[in-house]
Amino acid sequence: xxxxVPELPLVIAGQAPRERxxxxxxxxxxxEAAAGLVEARGIDHxxxxxxxxxxxxxxxxLYRRFGDRAGLAYALLDEQSREFxxxxxxxxxxxxxxxxxxxxxxxxxDGYLDLLERHADxxxxxVRAGGDARGPHSFYATHLAILLRDAAPQLDxxxxxxxxxxxxxxxxxxxxRRGLEWxxxxxxxxxxxxxxxxxASSSFSAS
Amino acid sequence: xxxxVPELPLVIAGQAPRERxxxxxxxxxxxEAAAGLVEARGIDHxxxxxxxxxxxxxxxxLYRRFGDRAGLAYALLDEQSREFxxxxxxxxxxxxxxxxxxxxxxxxxDGYLDLLERHADxxxxxVRAGGDARGPHSFYATHLAILLRDAAPQLDxxxxxxxxxxxxxxxxxxxxRRGLEWxxxxxxxxxxxxxxxxxASSSFSAS
DNA sequence: CAGGTAAACGGAACATATTCCGTTTAGTCG
DNA sequence: CGACTAAACGGAATATGTTCCGTTTACCTG
Numbered sequence: 001x002x003x004x005v006p007e008l009p010l011v012i013a014g015q016a017p018r019e020r021x022x023x024x025x026x027x028x029x030x031x032e033a034a035a036g037l038v039e040a041r042g043i044d045h046x047x048x049x050x051x052x053x054x055x056x057x058x059x060x061x062l063y064r065r066f067g068d069r070a071g072l073a074y075a076l077l078d079e080q081s082r083e084f085x086x087x088x089x090x091x092x093x094x095x096x097x098x099x100x101x102x103x104x105x106x107x108x109x110d111g112y113l114d115l116l117e118r119h120a121d122x123x124x125x126x127v128r129a130g131g132d133a134r135g136p137h138s139f140y141a142t143h144l145a146i147l148l149r150d151a152a153p154q155l156d157x158x159x160x161x162x163x164x165x166x167x168x169x170x171x172x173x174x175x176x177r178r179g180l181e182w183x184x185x186x187x188x189x190x191x192x193x194x195x196x197x198x199x200a201s202s203s204f205s206a207s
Numbered sequence: 208x209x210x211x212v213p214e215l216p217l218v219i220a221g222q223a224p225r226e227r228x229x230x231x232x233x234x235x236x237x238x239e240a241a242a243g244l245v246e247a248r249g250i251d252h253x254x255x256x257x258x259x260x261x262x263x264x265x266x267x268x269l270y271r272r273f274g275d276r277a278g279l280a281y282a283l284l285d286e287q288s289r290e291f292x293x294x295x296x297x298x299x300x301x302x303x304x305x306x307x308x309x310x311x312x313x314x315x316x317d318g319y320l321d322l323l324e325r326h327a328d329x330x331x332x333x334v335r336a337g338g339d340a341r342g343p344h345s346f347y348a349t350h351l352a353i354l355l356r357d358a359a360p361q362l363d364x365x366x367x368x369x370x371x372x373x374x375x376x377x378x379x380x381x382x383x384r385r386g387l388e389w390x391x392x393x394x395x396x397x398x399x400x401x402x403x404x405x406x407a408s409s410s411f412s413a414s
Numbered sequence: 415c416a417g418g419t420a421a422a423c424g425g426a427a428c429a430t431a432t433t434c435c436g437t438t439t440a441g442t443c444g
Numbered sequence: 445c446g447a448c449t450a451a452a453c454g455g456a457a458t459a460t461g462t463t464c465c466g467t468t469t470a471c472c473t474g
Contacts, residue, residue, distance in 0.1 A: 265454030
């Protein structure tokens with residue numbers, strides 16, 4: 001469901017100038033309207049005007065609230081994405097802490113592929129054209145880099161993390177899944193082989 | 208320079224209904240005008256109308272000739288791209304045939320990174336929104352897959368080829384180069400480590 | 415409650431990719 | 445040369461993302 005998350009307090013939870021009541025109401029209205037339309041027609045057949053009209057607000061309000069189309073798409077994914085992030089931080093192994101790094105890397109791919117499988121179209125739109133400084137991308141990158149430092153210490157962990165994330169990019173996923181029509185299982189297996197190979201190569205050079 | 212390449216005969220070089228003279232003339236005009244504008248302002252500040260006006264044609268002609276904005280961008284890259292492809296097929300090693308697969312993989316990354324470095328903005332535009340069936344992508348994928356079958360036989364070569372290409376996608380390149388401000392040398396080194404690791408892992412599991 | 419102000423609103427205006435379609439023309443054939 | 449036709453043309457019309465700005469309003473303060 002749509003939750004009215006105003007200013008996420010984060011670290012600087014000082015004097016966040018509380019969101020006005022009408023703004024909060026419109027945020028929920030917009031998200032509900034957008035979710036309904038996307039559900040019904042798919043994001044590719046929903047325009048910003050459609051959303052504004054369905055929500056009973058002006059287009060200006062949409063943009064004030066969400067910045068742009070990508071921001072709105074991102075907000076629609078917020079819940080799913082947050083849940084996945086929570087599992088990475090504090091969920092049960094192997095996705096969460098407690099399993100060996102190699103196993104967690106494999107689990108990350110599995111989980112992320114699930115996310116892609118359910119929301120690839122939305123994710124394509126949510127990715128900012130220019131590098132997405134905001135959004136969970138950098139969180140995932142950090143997570144992977146930490147695991148890689150453990151599983152494949154001979155590699156540039158940050159570089160490899162970004163590279164692996166590129167292989168999970170929404171547009172790449174659509175190309176393989178819909179363009180090439182590869183089954184999901186192939187992508188799962190491929191990801192597993194790939195991260196295993198990176199780990200194996202470290203055992204090799206370390207031995 | 209702009210070359211007037213009409214219908215590329217390819218395999219079905221049968222009765223290509225020769226391009227009309229006015230069409231050929233306009234093709235060249237458009238490409239020259241577009242190249243000039245892109246050179247001067249960058250693709251991001253050149254609209255289709257700008258190009259049409261500079262070339263002295265209607266916008267309809269632009270679309271008739273190149274399909275859409277991505278098609279025009281792709282046509283502007285054609286020469287560079289073709290040259291790189293030629294080197295892969297018939298150039299001197301290690302980019303061309305004759306060197307060990309691992310070395311050719313490394314050389315591919317170096318060469319492709321050069322291409323990205325020079326034309327990332329154009330390449331971002333040239334990539335079709337939906338999977339790019341046309342364009343050199345599938346050529347590169349095949350090339351990499353062949354090398355991978357040799358260098359890392361335990362991996363799914365086609366999957367890994369696509370995955371490696373994803374790490375060379377224009378938007379990913381811009382994120383690392385401009386967003387994260389990583390130096391080109393880091394990307395070169397990272398690519399090298401990555402493909403070496405895939406090869407090393409095969410030596411490991413094969414031993 | 416009255417007044418003040420910063421925030422929010424809405425929708426018209428703008429920019430730009432893309433499509434449509436009536437008009438023009440290159441190339442062909444008699 | 446004089447039709448004839450398929451291809452090409454051009455630019456107006458359309459669709460849609462985004463910005464702008466004059467108006468409205470929630471909230472605070474006295």
